[in-house]
Amino acid sequence: MFKALAGAALVAALCVSGQAKAGPTEDAIAAAILTMPESRKAVGAGPLARDFVKRFYSERDMRPAWFGKPAAEELNQALTRALTQGFRPADFDMGRLYELHDAALSGGAAEIAAFDLQATDSAIRLVEYMFYGKVDPEKISPSWNFDRPLIDRDPAEVFDEYLDGPGFAALMELLWLDDFQYLQMIDALARYRGIEARGGWPEIARGDTLKPDMEDARLPALRQRLMAEGDLPADSGAGLAYDAETVVAVQSFQLRHGLTADGVVGPKTLASLNAPVSDRIDKLRLSLERFRWYVRGLGPDFVLVNIAGARTFVVLDNRPVWATRSITGSEYRQTPVFSDEIEYMVVNPTWSVPASIFRKDKLPRIRKDVGYLERNGYVVRNARGEVVSPGSVNWSADNPGVSILQKPGENNALGRIKFMFPNAYSVYLHDTNDRELFDRDERNLSSGCVRIEDPFVLAGLLMRQDSSWTQDRMEAILESGKTTRIDLPEPMPVLLTYWTAWVEDGVVQFREDPYARDAAVLKALNADS
Numbered sequence: 001m002f003k004a005l006a007g008a009a010l011v012a013a014l015c016v017s018g019q020a021k022a023g024p025t026e027d028a029i030a031a032a033i034l035t036m037p038e039s040r041k042a043v044g045a046g047p048l049a050r051d052f053v054k055r056f057y058s059e060r061d062m063r064p065a066w067f068g069k070p071a072a073e074e075l076n077q078a079l080t081r082a083l084t085q086g087f088r089p090a091d092f093d094m095g096r097l098y099e100l101h102d103a104a105l106s107g108g109a110a111e112i113a114a115f116d117l118q119a120t121d122s123a124i125r126l127v128e129y130m131f132y133g134k135v136d137p138e139k140i141s142p143s144w145n146f147d148r149p150l151i152d153r154d155p156a157e158v159f160d161e162y163l164d165g166p167g168f169a170a171l172m173e174l175l176w177l178d179d180f181q182y183l184q185m186i187d188a189l190a191r192y193r194g195i196e197a198r199g200g201w202p203e204i205a206r207g208d209t210l211k212p213d214m215e216d217a218r219l220p221a222l223r224q225r226l227m228a229e230g231d232l233p234a235d236s237g238a239g240l241a242y243d244a245e246t247v248v249a250v251q252s253f254q255l256r257h258g259l260t261a262d263g264v265v266g267p268k269t270l271a272s273l274n275a276p277v278s279d280r281i282d283k284l285r286l287s288l289e290r291f292r293w294y295v296r297g298l299g300p301d302f303v304l305v306n307i308a309g310a311r312t313f314v315v316l317d318n319r320p321v322w323a324t325r326s327i328t329g330s331e332y333r334q335t336p337v338f339s340d341e342i343e344y345m346v347v348n349p350t351w352s353v354p355a356s357i358f359r360k361d362k363l364p365r366i367r368k369d370v371g372y373l374e375r376n377g378y379v380v381r382n383a384r385g386e387v388v389s390p391g392s393v394n395w396s397a398d399n400p401g402v403s404i405l406q407k408p409g410e411n412n413a414l415g416r417i418k419f420m421f422p423n424a425y426s427v428y429l430h431d432t433n434d435r436e437l438f439d440r441d442e443r444n445l446s447s448g449c450v451r452i453e454d455p456f457v458l459a460g461l462l463m464r465q466d467s468s469w470t471q472d473r474m475e476a477i478l479e480s481g482k483t484t485r486i487d488l489p490e491p492m493p494v495l496l497t498y499w500t501a502w503v504e505d506g507v508v509q510f511r512e513d514p515y516a517r518d519a520a521v522l523k524a525l526n527a528d529s
Contacts, residue, residue, distance in 0.1 A: 026062035028113035033057065036117070053120055055156035065163050066119035067104055067112045074169040075123055081176075082126055085186055086285035090528065091134060092122040123168065124155065130175045133292035135524040140517070143336035143425065146294040146495075180319055182291050184503035189284040191508075192277055200277040201228035210265035212247045215240045222246065222265070225273055226253060229508075258309070258511045260441050272510075282522055283501035283510055289525055290499060294339065302493040303342065303458075305429070305450050307335045308500045309511050310443035312429070312452055314461050322461060323504065327432070327443045327451035334515050335448050337498050340421035341491035342429070345459055347477045347484045348408035349418045353378075354426065357447055358404060367395050377407040408483055416478055417455050419462070421494055429494070431455040444514040450496070465489040 033054050056065070066072045079092050089095060100115040137144045162171040177183075195201065202221045210216055219240050226232035232249035247263035254261040257272045265273070304313045307328045314322040329335035353362055365372050373380065373390050381403050382388050393400050406412050415431020425448065432451040437443065452458055456474065463469040466489045477484050500511045500518055513519075 024109035025064055025112050028109040029057055029062045029064065029116060032110075032113045032117055052124055052156055053117060055154065056120060056159055059156055059160040060164075064112060064116045065159075066116050066123075067101075069163075071163050071168045072101070072119065074167055074172075075119055075126075078126060078168065078172045079122065081172075082130065084190060085130075086189060086288040086525075087129065087134070088526070091129065092125050093118065094122065097122050120159075123159070127155070127171070127175060130172075130177075130292070131296065133289050135289055135293075135521055137290075137293045137337075140521055140524070141337045143338045145338045147297065147339070177292070177295060179291070179295050181503065182288065182295065184506075185284055185288050185291070185501070188501075188503055188508045189281065189288065192281050192284060195228055196277045196281060201225045203274050204265075204270060206270070209267075210242055212242055212244070212263055214242045216242065219246065222250075222273075226250065228277075229253070231256075256507060256509055258441050258509075280501070280510060283518070284508075285525065286518055286521055287499045287501045289521065290497065294495060294497070298495075299493060302495055303429075303462075305335075305494070305496045306502065307337070307444075307450075307496060307498045308514055308517075309502065309509065311504070312450065312458075314458065316461075320504075322457065324457070325438045325443065325453040327437055327446050329446050329448040330444050331514060331516075333447045335427060335446070335450060335496060336425050337496055338423065338425070339493065339495050340423050342419050342421045342462065342488060342494050343491050344420050344485055344487045345462070346418050346420060347474070347486065348416060348481055349412065349414045349430070350408060350483055351406040351412055351414050353404050353406065354447075355403070361447075362404060363395070363400070366390075370395065373404065376411045377409050378404045379407065380404055408481055415451075415455065417459060419452075419455075419458065427496070429455075429458070442514075462488050462492055 036053060057063075066075065079089075079094055079097075082092070083089065097115070097118050100111070100118050104111045104115040137146070158171070162168060202224050204218050204221050204225060207216070207218060210218070210222070217240060219242055220238060223232055223236060223238070223246060226246070226249040227234050227236065231252040232246065236245055236249075237243065250265060250269070251261040251263045253259075253273070254263075254269060257269075259269055259272060300318045301316050302314075304315060305311075305326060305328070306313070310326045310328050312324050312326045313320050370390050372378075380388050380390050380393060383401055388402065393402050406414075408416075411433055413433060415433055418428055418430035420428050427449050429450045429452050435453070437445055437451075438453045459474065460469070460471075463486075477486075498515070498517060500513050502509050
């Protein structure tokens, strides 16, 4: 009896505000709030569900926000638009939302209240997921340090303000992302969902490696597969001969998937061709989600490293202006995902070999041939930092008690320039003396830092606001051989990210998952809210 009275009293308290008098629907909304489940935690906005709904409807004197109002159709349109950005109907409980709406149309106050509360929950999930992403990246990546925007007002007040003012569509217009890459990925997702709706693409049977000028019964299936993504025109020829047109189409496919573009359909190319369209859709959904994690609040200019794709981009005024091949960390020495600011460059750098690389890589070579040090420009230092002769060191000891530093020069592992953003991981961008590695298709090869194929182009872009910076000045510093620090006119944000799908120059690119990170993010992205 006490609990029943307490519940009734709370309903009455929730319904009383100023001069407004509660009606049946207001009473039903207040009662329904009491039966809502405990609050779930949002990514950035704090507790949702009952806590948010209670504040929201208190602001409204328990009046319905959606039923019979334009906001309901605006919510439907916004949810439909969200599906084009990689979300699922279940993320917003859309099936239940539509069932409750139908029930409200023919029901009474209780049914209207049930629909209205569900619409509010679906709407706040939509706002939260668009603003922060659905998945919490801090639970996926231990190195995550991207600044995430904060909502500096009570979301319940904001919702009430827009629903009784400009409308829900106006609120969503503030939240939709208008980034060039994001929009291209949305278009790509629509295209691949269209392929899926048409039945996907055929699987190509295993067999001998397909080489140009061969004849093989699998050629018709190969052509259909290539036509599905547009690598081969739809009106291309038929037959069992592996002709030149099909070879060119296979090379196009290989380039888009980070494979050796030789036109030969070997095991790797065949496996990529036979990946289902659902896999490509998931990769695009993952990239859209990862983009939502960090893009909001970014300035118009930044450097972006795609670790999985081993590519580095410069974005100026919100448009990509330059891209280059890169070398990123291996599976065992992964480049971390994080953000920072490039503060300065060092021309003719020295390289203080990290202790882990010294133990694992350098020490075995030195033990075989101590002359390796002199040939490659290394000096040896004792624990006090004093330069000592290599011959004075007991290299066979488990811990020789020394460190090594590589002097500037053609053999320096950092090349002729490095780009510094001091961080806890000792990761930075740099040139390299091992340039043939850029010709490899799989370039997750480094010890964690990011090697840049065209570092002096990057230097020019970073120094573009310094009128005194010229090619002649750069060449003079290089020729001097002296280690020279050059501060940037202003720090440049740098983002180290991880995409296995993206769009570059209008072409959809896919890569394998070198750090095996996609599965965990996809599981969280597909989990019930």
